[in-house]
Amino acid sequence: MNIGLLLFIPSRAVENRILAAVVAAGFEITQAQARVLMRVGPDGTRLTELAEAAQVTKQTAGFLVDQLEKVGYVERVPDPTDGRARLVRLTDKAREAVPVANEEMARIEAEWEQHIGKRRMAQLREALDMLGEITDPYR
Amino acid sequence: MNIGLLLFIPSRAVENRILAAVVAAGFEITQAQARVLMRVGPDGTRLTELAEAAQVTKQTAGFLVDQLEKVGYVERVPDPTDGRARLVRLTDKAREAVPVANEEMARIEAEWEQHIGKRRMAQLREALDMLGEITDPYR
DNA sequence: CTACTTTAATCAGAGCATCTGACTAAGACA
DNA sequence: TGTCTTAGTCAGATGCTCTGATTAAAGTAG
Missing domain, CATH: 1.10.10.10 (Winged helix-like DNA-binding domain superfamily/Winged helix DNA-binding domain)
Structure with missing residues (x-):
């Protein structure tokens, strides 16, 4: 399976879940x-x-x-x-949303780690971080 | 750095490049x-x-x-x-675009492998593939 | 200091993508 | 047969994004 899609799917999952959590918290x-x-x-x-x-x-x-x-x-x-x-x-109003987003992110990471294991999670992060060097136009 | 963003950046890079390649080929x-x-x-x-x-x-x-x-x-x-x-x-017309997309995908993978190494690339793929199991609603 | 060039932001207008809600037609089933 | 579900479409609205043109401030070369 195409690595673009492989990246896209969990990326969207994160986006959707964090947005949903923030919206559910009233933002x-x-x-x-x-x-x-x-x-x-x-x-x-x-x-x-x-x-x-x-x-x-x-x-x-x-x-x-x-x-x-x-x-x-x-x-x-x-x-x-x-x-x-x-x-x-x-504004302060926006800053209040930050912990909500962070908590959901932590929950997601915990679930992922549960599923693929701590080692693979660290490897994933390392690989993505390095890829950012050549794919992030802002870096 | 947030893993959602970390995933999103290369995912978009792939999308953009493949689309650009296909469009450049006249589609x-x-x-x-x-x-x-x-x-x-x-x-x-x-x-x-x-x-x-x-x-x-x-x-x-x-x-x-x-x-x-x-x-x-x-x-x-x-x-x-x-x-x-x-x-x-x-249609056959659409099928003609497939090799164009595949070639660009191969080019991208080669560049990435060049940058992060064969081992990390394999680890990345493995981790993403497993993540798909819990994040791909279609799987 | 003046004239030209670049940069930060905005205005105006258009097109594409996406959704919700309502509907039609066909299949499944009790 | 009648009811419920499923596949797809129609209508209408909103949201996101772009290109092109404009304004104002900064930088720069003479």
């Missing part, structure tokens, strides 16, 4: 919004960087940030180092 | 269409099965199959075993 957010939100750094991130990291156009990133801003998960503040730019920052 | 197809097309079995597959496998609704799958049919990559034939159902089958 209203979509997959696309979450993909952008996830990339916002602790001190705020520029729209252009978000777009690159999430691999969408600036317009798309802007559209999603607009929505996230409207429902209060991010705010845009001027970038003190560049008058053209603005920094997208997480 | 006009989109990512969403390809995801459905990929699941069509050698003897044809029902729309409902395609929808499940690709994890979209029947309506979405139907919409994509309509387009694929219009440009001649699939055909719908009556299912001899069930009067309600129809089988979606690949």
Whole structure:
């Protein structure tokens, strides 16, 4: 079986489960919004960087940030180092969702480890981490 | 780093590259269409099965199959075993794209193996294959 | 300092993908 | 026969994403 599909299936499983957990906890957010939100750094991130990291156009990133801003998960503040730019920052409301996501992630990892074993899990992580070096355009 | 993202990044890299290769070879197809097309079995597959496998609704799958049919990559034939159902089958035109996709896939795997080594590649495949058992809703 | 080039972001408009809900027709079965 | 389930479609709405054009600020070469 094709390794692309082999990667895609668990990747989507993670995405779906985390999104479902966050939504179940009362946060209203979509997959696309979450993909952008996830990339916002602790001190705020520029729209252009978000777009690159999430691999969408600036317009798309802007559209999603607009929505996230409207429902209060991010705010845009001027970038003190560049008058053209603005920094997208997480609000406290968004930060409350982080532990919910982390807990679900931990649950998933525990299930996986249960199924494939600790050793294989570590090998998986190592291999993926190295692959990131050549496939992550943001790294 | 979150294993969901770790999986997602190379998974998308594969998708993008294969699609690009197929498009560059003159086939006009989109990512969403390809995801459905990929699941069509050698003897044809029902729309409902395609929808499940690709994890979209029947309506979405139907919409994509309509387009694929219009440009001649699939055909719908009556299912001899069930009067309600129809089988979606690949046309010869679609089959011509298969080697193009396979060659690109082989190229990607070679690059990856070059980077992470044969042993890790085998471990990766093994771990993913096992994860499929618990994350692939179609398996 | 001025003029040109690049970069960050937005606006406008379009197309594609996806969903929910309602419906039709055929099969399964009591 | 009548009821329930299943395969697929129709209609309508929303969401996501893109290309192209624009504005404003920064950087740079003369």
